Amino acid sequence: MTIERIVSEIRKKQSFLCIGLDVDISKIPTCLLNKPSPIFEFNKAIIDATNHLCVAYKPNIAFYEAYGQEGWKALKLTIDYLNKNYSEIFTVADAKRGDIGNTSRMYAKAFFEDLGFDSVTASPYMGSDSIEPFLKFKNKYTILLSLTSNKGAFDFQTKEINNEYLFEHVLETSKTWLNSDNLMYVVGATKSEYFKKVREIVPNNFLLVPGIGAQGGCLEEICKHGLNDQVGLLVNSSRSIIYASKEIDFAEKSAMKAKEIQQKMKKILSNY
Amino acid sequence: MTIERIVSEIRKKQSFLCIGLDVDISKIPTCLLNKPSPIFEFNKAIIDATNHLCVAYKPNIAFYEAYGQEGWKALKLTIDYLNKNYSEIFTVADAKRGDIGNTSRMYAKAFFEDLGFDSVTASPYMGSDSIEPFLKFKNKYTILLSLTSNKGAFDFQTKEINNEYLFEHVLETSKTWLNSDNLMYVVGATKSEYFKKVREIVPNNFLLVPGIGAQGGCLEEICKHGLNDQVGLLVNSSRSIIYASKEIDFAEKSAMKAKEIQQKMKKILSNY
Numbered sequence: 001m002t003i004e005r006i007v008s009e010i011r012k013k014q015s016f017l018c019i020g021l022d023v024d025i026s027k028i029p030t031c032l033l034n035k036p037s038p039i040f041e042f043n044k045a046i047i048d049a050t051n052h053l054c055v056a057y058k059p060n061i062a063f064y065e066a067y068g069q070e071g072w073k074a075l076k077l078t079i080d081y082l083n084k085n086y087s088e089i090f091t092v093a094d095a096k097r098g099d100i101g102n103t104s105r106m107y108a109k110a111f112f113e114d115l116g117f118d119s120v121t122a123s124p125y126m127g128s129d130s131i132e133p134f135l136k137f138k139n140k141y142t143i144l145l146s147l148t149s150n151k152g153a154f155d156f157q158t159k160e161i162n163n164e165y166l167f168e169h170v171l172e173t174s175k176t177w178l179n180s181d182n183l184m185y186v187v188g189a190t191k192s193e194y195f196k197k198v199r200e201i202v203p204n205n206f207l208l209v210p211g212i213g214a215q216g217g218c219l220e221e222i223c224k225h226g227l228n229d230q231v232g233l234l235v236n237s238s239r240s241i242i243y244a245s246k247e248i249d250f251a252e253k254s255a256m257k258a259k260e261i262q263q264k265m266k267k268i269l270s271n272y
Numbered sequence: 273m274t275i276e277r278i279v280s281e282i283r284k285k286q287s288f289l290c291i292g293l294d295v296d297i298s299k300i301p302t303c304l305l306n307k308p309s310p311i312f313e314f315n316k317a318i319i320d321a322t323n324h325l326c327v328a329y330k331p332n333i334a335f336y337e338a339y340g341q342e343g344w345k346a347l348k349l350t351i352d353y354l355n356k357n358y359s360e361i362f363t364v365a366d367a368k369r370g371d372i373g374n375t376s377r378m379y380a381k382a383f384f385e386d387l388g389f390d391s392v393t394a395s396p397y398m399g400s401d402s403i404e405p406f407l408k409f410k411n412k413y414t415i416l417l418s419l420t421s422n423k424g425a426f427d428f429q430t431k432e433i434n435n436e437y438l439f440e441h442v443l444e445t446s447k448t449w450l451n452s453d454n455l456m457y458v459v460g461a462t463k464s465e466y467f468k469k470v471r472e473i474v475p476n477n478f479l480l481v482p483g484i485g486a487q488g489g490c491l492e493e494i495c496k497h498g499l500n501d502q503v504g505l506l507v508n509s510s511r512s513i514i515y516a517s518k519e520i521d522f523a524e525k526s527a528m529k530a531k532e533i534q535q536k537m538k539k540i541l542s543n544y
Binding site: 022024060062063065066067068069072073076094096097098099100101103104106107109110114115123124125126127128129130131145148149150151152153154155156157159160161162166169170173215 | 294340341345348368369370371372375376378379381382395396417420422425427428429432433441445
């Protein structure tokens with residue numbers, strides 16, 4: 001997937017919504033539980049109901065690994081379904097991986113080649129040689145954790161190194177890595193006061209922004225400094241959309257919830 | 273698994289060797305390739321040949337994910353085989369995970385409950401609430417990346433925050449987390465000059481030390497400051513043991529290589 005394609009879809013749909021497919025089997029409608037792969041059936045229904053309102057889907061890999069081989073199968077069915085039926089949609093494997101070089105190469109192979117995702121999230125802690133194997137893939141994107149949406153982000157990410165925060169140092173250093181054009185960054189919606197600083201360092205890269213919805217971040221606040229010429233934002237919501245209802249109308253209700261957010265985005269884009 | 277049990281096995285076997293099961297299918301003997309699960313058959317042969325020489329096995333999860341459902345199945349077969357036949361062996365899922373709280377809970381469930389590992393490696397970048405869900409499990413261990421063996425470790429881990437390195441800050445901060453007794457730490461063998469500092473901050477915790485063998489770290493150097501009253505070290509070697517031969521005698525050759533390291537460890541323990 002090219003950046004141009006992502007931007008063109010955003011303009012067309014008037015949406016920069018990413019929907020998180022974080023499927024907890026205890027929270028999905030009971031009517032799906034007797035299907036061969038309940039998790040995939042749930043995802044399929046959500047995708048069919050919401051694809052015109054969003055530009056990206058983001059399965060968090062933890063929720064699939066927790067169900068072992070069955071979970072991995074549901075993940076594969078989901079990404080295959082997306083790639084076959086909605087190839088205009090940007091796909092994110094939210095995996096937060098990162099390891100020594102020969103191991104990161106295996107993860108990159110797993111997510112980009114075998115599964116066929118457009119992007120994967122990665123942790124910067126192990127530095128350049130843990131990320132560069134991901135960056136080698138053309139038209140694939142590595143979304144580096146910089147400032148995350150959780151409370152624990154303040155433990156290390158906002159500590160000062162030479163008068164700048166660690167997350168700023170991560171952003172700056174990552175720009176020197178091979179094929180850094182293939183980088184996007186995770187910046188939490190709950191940290192909107194830092195978006196100005198982030199944009200000073202990476203004015204052009206896309207930001208993946210989790211934390212609106214269940215975590216409480218405000219869409220208008222992040223857009224104030226986060227938007228750029230190419231929109232430059234993918235704002236994620238997971239639980240508040242996919243668990244909008246536990247009844248037989250769950251997909252319809254999730255689309256209503258997604259539409260609420262898309263309408264806000266449409267308004268923001270028209271004023272920008 | 274209790275710490276006492278690990279220490280007792282180390283004393284009995286005169287070994288603190290951990291063998292990394294990082295199986296790349298292109299590197300395993302061709303005689304295994306027609307078996308139903310070549311990766312599991314390879315692991316089984318290595319485990320049967322080496323279990324008396326080591327106290328831990330560490331599959332790196334990337335190498336299994338890279339083969340999708342088949343890989344996940346091989347991982348499950350491997351951990352089940354270990355738990356059934358060699359329950360005295362400490363098992364490490366080298367996964368380097370870490371996510372927001374409700375997601376880390378899913379990863380903890382996957383590795384500790386569904387797969388049944390004794391421990392999992394985790395990345396500290398997202399802070400307390402990304403690690404504490406792992407620490408809740410009794411007699412299960414979370415092995416936190418502090419100073420890794422790769423070159424990229426110098427990008428962030430050795431940057432100074434208030435006159436101490438980031439990895440020292442990680443060690444100190446992690447001691448304040450709930451159930452921090454369940455922490456161990458990854459410290460790379462290629463960074464032996466830092467072991468003294470590490471031991472000043474965490475004198476009692478076990479350290480998992482990758483980087484001898486293919487990465488070039490020196491066993492004697494790490495032991496100088498790394499050993500404590502309970503030995504306190506698990507030193508990992510992967511490629512140099514498991515790929516000692518690509519012929520039909522691969523398991524025998526891997527045992528010879530493991531024995532070389534075990535003999536060095538025996539000598540070190542007898543002089544300590």
